Amino acid sequence: MSRAIAVIGAGPSGFYAVDGLMRALPDVRIDIIDRLPCPYGLVRYGVAPDHQGTKGVQRQFERLLARPGVRFLGNIEVGRDVTIAELAALYDALIIATGCSRDRRLGIPGEELKGVVGSGAFVGWYNGHPDFAELDPLRPDMRHVAVIGAGNVAIDVARVLAKTADEMAKSDIAPQAASAIAQLDIAEIAIVARRGPADANFTGNELAELGRLAAFRPAVDGDVVAEAAPPDSDPAPERMRKNRNLEILRTFVTADGTHRTRILRFAFWHTPMALHGEEGHVQALELADTRHPDRHWRIPTDLVVTCIGYDPAPPPGLPLEGGRIAHDEGRVRGMPGAYVVGWAKRGPTGVIPTNRVDAMALVKTVVADLAEAPASGKPGPAGLDNMLAGRGLKPLHTAAWQCIETAENAAGQAQGRPRVKLATWEALIDGSQRSGA
Numbered sequence: 171m172s173r174a175i176a177v178i179g180a181g182p183s184g185f186y187a188v189d190g191l192m193r194a195l196p197d198v199r200i201d202i203i204d205r206l207p208c209p210y211g212l213v214r215y216g217v218a219p220d221h222q223g224t225k226g227v228q229r230q231f232e233r234l235l236a237r238p239g240v241r242f243l244g245n246i247e248v249g250r251d252v253t254i255a256e257l258a259a260l261y262d263a264l265i266i267a268t269g270c271s272r273d274r275r276l277g278i279p280g281e282e283l284k285g286v287v288g289s290g291a292f293v294g295w296y297n298g299h300p301d302f303a304e305l306d307p308l309r310p311d312m313r314h315v316a317v318i319g320a321g322n323v324a325i326d327v328a329r330v331l332a333k334t335a336d337e338m339a340k341s342d343i344a345p346q347a348a349s350a351i352a353q354l355d356i357a358e359i360a361i362v363a364r365r366g367p368a369d370a371n372f373t374g375n376e377l378a379e380l381g382r383l384a385a386f387r388p389a390v391d392g393d394v395v396a397e398a399a400p401p402d403s404d405p406a407p408e409r410m411r412k413n414r415n416l417e418i419l420r421t422f423v424t425a426d427g428t429h430r431t432r433i434l435r436f437a438f439w440h441t442p443m444a445l446h447g448e449e450g451h452v453q454a455l456e457l458a459d460t461r462h463p464d465r466h467w468r469i470p471t472d473l474v475v476t477c478i479g480y481d482p483a484p485p486p487g488l489p490l491e492g493g494r495i496a497h498d499e500g501r502v503r504g505m506p507g508a509y510v511v512g513w514a515k516r517g518p519t520g521v522i523p524t525n526r527v528d529a530m531a532l533v534k535t536v537v538a539d540l541a542e543a544p545a546s547g548k549p550g551p552a553g554l555d556n557m558l559a560g561r562g563l564k565p566l567h568t569a570a571w572q573c574i575e576t577a578e579n580a581a582g583q584a585q586g587r588p589r590v591k592l593a594t595w596e597a598l599i600d601g602s603q604r605s606g607a
Contacts, residue, residue, distance in 0.1 A: 181211020183512025
């Protein structure tokens with residue numbers, strides 16, 4: 171008995187769910203629906219542009235798009251073009267894989283100043299996300315940057331700002347971002363963390379990479395890292411990760427700065443209290459000692475990038491609880507036949523492969539539920555096609571995405587880069603239609 175399933179969101183967790191479903195239900199028909207003209211979500215727009223190896227996972231996703239019974243429907247926004255309730259009436263199951271796309275706020279005075287930007291928007295800008303093509307977050311006269319957060323996103327942001335044009339030459343950074351960053355003469359980048367070095371969520375490879383920058387020297391207070399150690403209560407793998415981080419950070423205490431005059435400073439135990447500025451633009455970050463909150467001071471900053479996490483912004487009609495879609499073991503609460511996976515389910519934690527484990531567990535739940543359900547007779551993809559056509563909507567299918575990809579790859583080849591992304595909505599739509607797809 172063939173089943174029809176809609177996956178809302180074409181990022182890693184959605185594709186991993188598709189992979190599991192195709193293995194468990196060979197005759198399944200799957201529609202992957204995304205509001206963007208392009209698939210791959212965070213792989214395309216979240217992974218740092220200089221980490222091309224990590225982006226290689228999209229080759230696995232490309233193979234899934236080529237499978238019979240799997241369709242990509244881009245440029246279709248659930249909640250605008252079609253509702254959750256309408257999809258539930260068309261498909262045997264819905265899998266919500268919309269991730270977490272809204273930047274969390276610091277919740278301190280001055281956050282509305284120009285020059286204060288969330289990492290989702292900033293990373294989207296330098297990765298060529300069409301929603302952020304007009305962001306323009308940098309000023310050529312910037313000298314000091316504060317990156318707030320203690321995870322890999324904070325390291326990515328700091329590293330992309332710190333790298334020279336030559337170091338980024340083989341990346342797929344958005345051209346307008348590359349040009350703006352190349353004009354900067356930054357003296358210091360501060361990575362500001364509320365807690366201590368043993369609490370940081372960095373992974374070792376990303377942290378060690380900062381020690382190999384051409385122009386910036388990483389620095390950290392020796393007294394802060396000298397006695398730091400992970401708690402004995404941590405699981406063994408977590409203790410190993412933290413101990414490796416501490417070993418790397420200790421090498422930054424005496425890092426050779428002979429040829430590197432700019433500083434990338436780790437500021438642990440620093441709690442942001444307020445942002446100050448003049449003429450509407452940020453100029454200083456007020457901090458307190460996390461361990462001694464009565465001690466306050468200010469550091470100069472012309473740009474603040476907050477890397478403190480994300481919240482979901484799911485389609486209307488889905489229940490939220492604690493910053494996530496409300497669910498019971500992946501089943502959306504109060505919505506039979508609807509499921510949630512990835513960041514929308516568990517929050518913005520883990521790396522890309524973490525989503526595979528999560529997706530495979532959810533697939534078992536979906537398959538078990540379908541096995542107990544009688545045939546529904548729901549129309550599935552044909553029903554969606556009729557509904558969209560009746561509304562004058564034409565989704566961008568895999569062939570349209572392949573037109574975009576061909577254009578980007580050709581532009582990249584001409585510049586010796588992996589690709590040059592079409593970075594506006596207009597360019598993407600135009601690129602998708604060049605062969606009549």
